[in-house]
Amino acid sequence: MSAHSVYLEDDCRFEYNREDLVARLGQVLANPEALITNEEALRAYETDGLAAYRQLPVAAVLPDTVEEVQAILRICNELEVPVVARGAGTSLSAGALPHPQGILLSLSRFNRILDVDAERRVARVQPGVRNLAVSEAAAPYGLYYAPDPSSQIACSIGGNVAENAGGVHCLKYGLTIHNVLEVTLVTIDGEVLKIGSEAPDAPGYDMLAAIIGSEGMLGVVVEVAVKLLPEPLTKKVMLAAFPTVEAGGEAVAGIIGDGIIPGGLEMMDNAAIRAAEDFVHAGYPVDAATILICELDGSEAEVAAQCAQVSKLMESYGATEIRIAETPEQAQAFWAGRKAAFPAVGRISPDYYCMDGTIPRKHLSTVLNRMQALSEEYGLRVVNVFHAGDGNLHPLVLYDGNVPGELERTEELGGRILELCVEVGGTVTGEHGVGMEKINQMCAQFSPPELEQFFALKRAFDPKGLLNPGKAIPTLNRCAEFGAMHVHKGELPFPDIERF
Amino acid sequence: MSQSNDHSQSIQERVAAAVRSGAALEIQGSGSKRFLGRTPTGEPLATTEHTGIVNYEPTELVLTARTGTRLAELEQILADAGQMLPFEPPQFGGEGTLGGAIATGLSGPARPFAGAARDLVLGCRLVNGRGEDVHFGGEVMKNVAGYDVSRLQAGALGTLGVLLEVSLKVLPRPEKELALALELDRDDAFRQVSDWQAKGAPVTGSAHDGQRLHLRLSGSALGVDAAREMIGGEAEDLQFWQDLRDHRLPWFQDQAQLWRVALPPGRQLPEQLLHNALLDWNGQQVWLGGEQDFSALHQAARAVGGHARSFRGGDREADVLPSNGGIFQHLHRNIKKAFDPEGILNPGRLYADF
Ligand SMILES: Cc1cc2nc3c(=O)[nH]c(=O)nc-3n(C[C@H](O)[C@H](O)[C@H](O)COP(=O)(O)OP(=O)(O)OC[C@H]3O[C@@H](n4cnc5c(N)ncnc54)[C@H](O)[C@@H]3O)c2cc1C
Ligand SMILES: Cc1cc2nc3c(=O)[nH]c(=O)nc-3n(C[C@H](O)[C@H](O)[C@H](O)COP(=O)(O)OP(=O)(O)OC[C@H]3O[C@@H](n4cnc5c(N)ncnc54)[C@H](O)[C@@H]3O)c2cc1C
Numbered sequence: 033m034s035a036h037s038v039y040l041e042d043d044c045r046f047e048y049n050r051e052d053l054v055a056r057l058g059q060v061l062a063n064p065e066a067l068i069t070n071e072e073a074l075r076a077y078e079t080d081g082l083a084a085y086r087q088l089p090v091a092a093v094l095p096d097t098v099e100e101v102q103a104i105l106r107i108c109n110e111l112e113v114p115v116v117a118r119g120a121g122t123s124l125s126a127g128a129l130p131h132p133q134g135i136l137l138s139l140s141r142f143n144r145i146l147d148v149d150a151e152r153r154v155a156r157v158q159p160g161v162r163n164l165a166v167s168e169a170a171a172p173y174g175l176y177y178a179p180d181p182s183s184q185i186a187c188s189i190g191g192n193v194a195e196n197a198g199g200v201h202c203l204k205y206g207l208t209i210h211n212v213l214e215v216t217l218v219t220i221d222g223e224v225l226k227i228g229s230e231a232p233d234a235p236g237y238d239m240l241a242a243i244i245g246s247e248g249m250l251g252v253v254v255e256v257a258v259k260l261l262p263e264p265l266t267k268k269v270m271l272a273a274f275p276t277v278e279a280g281g282e283a284v285a286g287i288i289g290d291g292i293i294p295g296g297l298e299m300m301d302n303a304a305i306r307a308a309e310d311f312v313h314a315g316y317p318v319d320a321a322t323i324l325i326c327e328l329d330g331s332e333a334e335v336a337a338q339c340a341q342v343s344k345l346m347e348s349y350g351a352t353e354i355r356i357a358e359t360p361e362q363a364q365a366f367w368a369g370r371k372a373a374f375p376a377v378g379r380i381s382p383d384y385y386c387m388d389g390t391i392p393r394k395h396l397s398t399v400l401n402r403m404q405a406l407s408e409e410y411g412l413r414v415v416n417v418f419h420a421g422d423g424n425l426h427p428l429v430l431y432d433g434n435v436p437g438e439l440e441r442t443e444e445l446g447g448r449i450l451e452l453c454v455e456v457g458g459t460v461t462g463e464h465g466v467g468m469e470k471i472n473q474m475c476a477q478f479s480p481p482e483l484e485q486f487f488a489l490k491r492a493f494d495p496k497g498l499l500n501p502g503k504a505i506p507t508l509n510r511c512a513e514f515g516a517m518h519v520h521k522g523e524l525p526f527p528d529i530e531r532f
Numbered sequence: 533m534s535q536s537n538d539h540s541q542s543i544q545e546r547v548a549a550a551v552r553s554g555a556a557l558e559i560q561g562s563g564s565k566r567f568l569g570r571t572p573t574g575e576p577l578a579t580t581e582h583t584g585i586v587n588y589e590p591t592e593l594v595l596t597a598r599t600g601t602r603l604a605e606l607e608q609i610l611a612d613a614g615q616m617l618p619f620e621p622p623q624f625g626g627e628g629t630l631g632g633a634i635a636t637g638l639s640g641p642a643r644p645f646a647g648a649a650r651d652l653v654l655g656c657r658l659v660n661g662r663g664e665d666v667h668f669g670g671e672v673m674k675n676v677a678g679y680d681v682s683r684l685q686a687g688a689l690g691t692l693g694v695l696l697e698v699s700l701k702v703l704p705r706p707e708k709e710l711a712l713a714l715e716l717d718r719d720d721a722f723r724q725v726s727d728w729q730a731k732g733a734p735v736t737g738s739a740h741d742g743q744r745l746h747l748r749l750s751g752s753a754l755g756v757d758a759a760r761e762m763i764g765g766e767a768e769d770l771q772f773w774q775d776l777r778d779h780r781l782p783w784f785q786d787q788a789q790l791w792r793v794a795l796p797p798g799r800q801l802p803e804q805l806l807h808n809a810l811l812d813w814n815g816q817q818v819w820l821g822g823e824q825d826f827s828a829l830h831q832a833a834r835a836v837g838g839h840a841r842s843f844r845g846g847d848r849e850a851d852v853l854p855s856n857g858g859i860f861q862h863l864h865r866n867i868k869k870a871f872d873p874e875g876i877l878n879p880g881r882l883y884a885d886f
Pocket of ligand 2: 599634690
């Protein structure tokens, strides 16, 4: 698939001497292999999880120490060189896409778990540590790190902080913002700053709130202290089939209205059920309009009681079938179809485009119906799998990139779906970030003074606008059209990662 | 049901006029927290007439209200629907407003177990120091569009904007609550509580008064009963927790001046500082009474990774928060400027110089 060139002229107004930059970077890096300038080697960094966008940086740098990060940023600040930080590169919104005039600052060598303090339930890690590695290190103590993006085997904690990543369990256990205690940040002028605290709060402004979810636009994260939680004593997974999408949506509201906050509550529509069933043979009820997968956790007695309560509720909302996993294998089978839903959809269509938006749950059926109408209007199928508990939708638009014009129609339909989310009081991105992908839809969600307020906050940290320029917040005169996550012939970026 | 009065426009006009004249404003809710922070200055801008629920749908777990709405009223409306604000803000006078609650960012005894005020903020509408009516975040749990400006307001004491509306995540009320008291040594007690928690005890309060551990359990009846059996101790009136939350325990009444220290889990101040102390948040929030040397106290707190502040009484012309100096203070000043370039919103309330 041809690569989009997505940086506009406005974002590329940096003038400096490239040789000077490279020479000076070379002087501050102890390891000569930490500086990459040849094109072949730079290819490894030209894209992130949104492979439709590709861009080579001027250089990639892989520092080993905080002092090196400081020195690199000082040089870039002085010469006015753009800097794009990169964790594992799994962003689905082109957040880690390099800048054509900038350096790509990879944190991949910051990959050590510095401390797991089981008694105090705090872990200190470097930003390049993989999300799952933190839970693995905590597991021997019966602890884990709660935010579990489905990319957790690959994505880095630094990237999680930058994207405020969340997962299936965040309705109950919160997002990154609720589970990070302290972040060590290097500012664009090379200063080291501790933000937040292991204590419950820190004096002054809640700068942790500003940093988490800031998409690498305010500073470079070089260390993170996270909260660890005790593993739930028991978990129970149930699966319920509903004759209509409305009934499924009402059941979700009913469960929550009845005072139960499940550990996970996921929904799939008929097209997704069929695709998943064909792929993993999880034994899903293929005639159901929708299924709900509900995970309950807590003490044995509580979970048993809640399970009974949820079953009753589901029945009262018209569930045609309710299954409760009796063994870990069964529980895994219930989850398997949901986890394989994205690749399963990849099998039934040459290409698909994965969206990410959040809506107030009460508008679920309205949004699904309007999406259906849009799907007919554009002549493109839309498959739905989503985090029902918190209204985070991941509509998958199926298309064929070989059919002339279909890609463009898909992008347009995707944009209309996001605008629909905003229209009902939701947001253009629940967990994937804005990056380069959704920068135009930001114009639908925010007014000019609001966008200007974001820029003002950015200037507080980065007055010259060197960190990740051209991303996340659109300038007023450039609310331009960009692309999306395109999957061609089932060739997924990160194919081995479970997709939620 | 609540009085619904939308004063957004007049508040916005007041701020816009202040921008033009350069006259500072003191944003006032009910004034129950005027003791907090440095001495207020500026012309009063009252938010108490700006009231009412904008949106509340229990099954969405989200409530949006105008900031002059009394918390007592909000809590009643939530209770009627079987829900609550999980962070249990202290009520003190009982008159506090939603805007004051978020601006002060105070959280009650459940904080270490259920999250802080800022953790529950989902979105807000505010008038910034340019006199613009702007909206950030929203009414959904997951939202990563733009910087998290809403949570940044929590604890900012109104120095970054006049809050007009706030959206909060709310949660179901527990089925059962129970208070216990146990004869346990301070340090053993907090370690014990962590263990009980790991074994599934639904702890939502853990305080130590120097002699005894006070414990609160809230959750399903089954969970609470099982934990009760595991823990032992003697039952106590739940009123203890209300009085702790509202600083109405006799201990608080006796203190002419009150200091607060926040500490990392499992860390403690030196014993000699603790002779007149009340510990909440499983040891992470320490209340100290009487005369203290602020800089010595702060150093002791910082030595174990925490910080101290003057909470009530004492010299409010001086700093009440530790000044961290350097890049930290520089960034704070920049953030203030980003929201309030003319310095008209509660100047000097948080730090002396902005
Ligand atoms: C198959 C798949 C499934 C996914 N599922 C989920 C999901 O369930 N939930 C979810 O939230 N996300 C999900 N994602 C998206 C992605 O994994 C997350 O956004 C993740 O947090 C990105 O981490 P990363 O280390 O790969 O960051 P990168 O992609 O390298 O970078 C992402 C952004 O973070 C910035 N950044 C990275 N490191 C730093 C640092 N140290 N300091 C400052 N800025 C930095 C970059 O500049 C960029 O803006 C999924 C992705 C894939 C491919
Ligand atoms: C969810 C919750 C529930 C609570 N329940 C109760 C309760 O039931 N009863 C009770 O009395 N207290 C309750 N509290 C008390 C709370 O902790 C504060 O004490 C109280 O809200 C302070 O309000 P106030 O109007 O008196 O603030 P003030 O003393 O008027 O102001 C305190 C600070 O906040 C600033 N401020 C006030 N309003 C705004 C605004 N709109 N925008 C920007 N800045 C502003 C002021 O400028 C000042 O710096 C609750 C708190 C919360 C968070």
